[in-house]
Amino acid sequence: MLEHAALGWLDIIVILSYLMITAYLGYLGWRGTRSAADFLVGGRSAHPIIMAVSYGATFISTAAIVGFGGVAGLFGMSLLWLTFLNITVGILIAFTLLGEPTRRLGHRLGAHTFPELLGARYQSKAIQLFAGSLIFLFMPLYSAAVMTGGTVFAAAQFGIDFEVALLVFAIITAAYVIPGGLKAVMYTDTFQGLIMVVAMLFLLWVTYSSLGGVTEAHTKLTELASLVPPPLQEIGHRGWTAMPAFGWGDKSYDLWWTVITAIILGVGIGVLAQPQLMVRFMTVRSRRELDRAVPIGVFFILLMTGIPFTVGSLSNAWFIENGAIFKGQVIKEIDPQQHHALVALMKQSPAGHWTPIINAKTNKPAVAPLLISTNPIIAQDINGRSIEIVTGRAPAIVYAKGDADQIIPTFITAAMPRWFGLVFFLALLAAAMSTMSSQFHTIGTAAGRDLYERLTGKHHTEPSILVMRIAIVIGLLIAVTISYTVRGEVIARFTAIFFGLCAATFLPAYFGGLFSRRVTRAGALASMTVGLCVSLFWLLLIKAKEASAIGLVQIITDGKPSLLADYPNWSSVDPIIIALPLALLTLITVSAFTRPPEAAHLDHCFNRE
Template sequence: MVSTIILGVGIGVLAQPQLAVRFMTVDSKKSLNRAVFAGGPFILMMAGVAYIVGALSNVYFLDTQGQLALDVAGGNMDRIIPEYINSATPDLFVAIFMVTLLAAAMSTLSSQYHTMGTAIGHDFYKEFLKGGKSGKTISVTRLGIAVTIILSVILAYMLPISIIARGTAIFFGLCAAAFLPAYAGALFWPRMTREGAIASLLAGTFSSLFWLAFVHAKEAAPLGISQAIFGMETLLTGTWTVVDPILVATPIAAITAVVVSLATKPMPEEHLDRCYRGYIKR
């Protein structure tokens, strides 16, 4: 739980693409400062409360029903908190809780769909296929958003139980490995280069996917890729099979960013002065 949910959510939340896109729309530094003041404590309280309530639900259900939380939820990890809320709180609180939950879900989904649609319409279509020419970027972006919404609905009906918690851990861990070293380097290390950021993104992504497919037992065994290629469920044995990819892929991505940046040509002085406003010593 520590390496998957706690580390995944606690660290991966810093590197989610849809949140980065939101920060890009902020109109002033003053707004950013206000957001940090409000958002920092909010994330701390929300994550801390969720972890504590999830763990203490075992104590509550053992005391009231004589069962552990997972047994009360019928083996479905995703139903533990809903069962606890329905059982331990009054109906009015349940209604308010559901409204806030839906508001948070709608906010997150809208930013994620916007980010995915922009990636398809701008990054892939305009920049990669059209070489910077606009073409039908808006139409392609709208189509991309529609396709991702449809795929999300299909996955919601196809995926098995207990997938929400595990899927969240995978997504947040992948975000941390792919984006966090590049974000941190770009913000705080003037020696970071474009090549270093790209290499870090690729190293973090592929090392995380490799660990999921060939080492981490919860994913490697059901996928069967390692079994089909090497004749064994996981390439490593023992405690390695329960080590989450975030603990392996994120350090690999960070090391790659540093090594490649130091081995490539630094950014122009004028560019660094514009980005860092001269207050970071080089």
């Protein structure tokens, strides 16, 4: 693995060439008709491939590829339900049901940001300020997830420290988003999207080929079910090609609730309320352009999420066949016929004695499930006692040192040719750049247009632009700080938190604004407040993983990870399951008891003048 881990001159030249091409395309965009608005002003159509890949490149980031790909490496192919939702909800429903109404409403109301759309629809300054504040405060969390995804891969691929990789990544991001990348340059996004497509296709092909084909690879993975690490088996993991155990009221169902509510529903539904994606619909020329983008969009998302989730899962089978050899002492036979055993990992000292390998996370001797490949040999431990040493290979998470974020980088570094690691890095850089340019653009406009302009009443002034730029720099600094400070399986978690927050807060009001004449300003504001407050309450005090990381709940409960720690499964349920229905109920109830909007305004919104 070490020969992979070095940044050579060739790597630097290829990366710089990529950045120069991106910069050149950005320059063309700055000079000519290359942004969505430019196409619209010019009365011309963007090619459907450009429209769809540009949207897809904004949608898909390193969070999906490295973060959720790693989660699939840990939890298995049940994550393909997220791909199913990404295609069905994120493209089919978004483009066919939401795209055109959003585009029309945005154009009629002259809205250019998502908070502005909500504010104008409900004639409410408070709603715009509320939405703008939420984006400004929480989107850096999502940006940090994207940044961490690129950084962990760069660190693994080039053998550099995480801190150095983060600094380089932050500099590249700043150079891209501050001066030039803010303009929605569709050609740049498309170039980046195409690199992602090529990299993913190659990754899938090599992975399946190395495992003997599609069916053979899946069968091998199915046969490894008993090698699932015991802590995961205890919460319901039944193998990488099986759904987690389903039920309620017992710890053994925790994984089902985590995978289905937080990962699949949280992110799968949350995409419908992503501000940086919804504004894209306003830049589209017509319904026809939306319809034409659907085929490319579904195909792009299939590749960008389906492949990392499949490959992440299959990495377990690859490591069991080809991974580096571990040695140790069997502490429990799991399946003698298949030679599966739980092994205390050991290493040989220079003096020839065998000593336990210590798990850096737990500070205890490392134990891993292995496929034993040789007969035991007799050796001596540090006290001179005879022990039996076996050798074998382990599932992916063992090679990733217990960190799911490291599974995809570790797999690419170990399984793919060196040159592909560089191409994959460029694909991740492309995925990160295209998403982050939209994220920081949204952060900037939230601060400048939705907060500063609404609070001061000054529109399109020099200070407003300055506020946008300062907000982008602040957002970038916050994202870098979060990436630097919080480590270990954060990519998917941060993404899920942000998507869930957006869904619970925005979705009922957004849908109501698009499709209902009866939803009122008070109803929308109350719904957004309930959605946000319930989500934050759940994250701070109930959802064990997040709540225990923040720490407030431990102070209140004297050390427990959740207020509902004594009630099985509750602490695994994602906030979206509670907050979204409550927000919807609030929207309906409050709207029913408050005065409906003026008919003239509704006629203007729904084109009935």
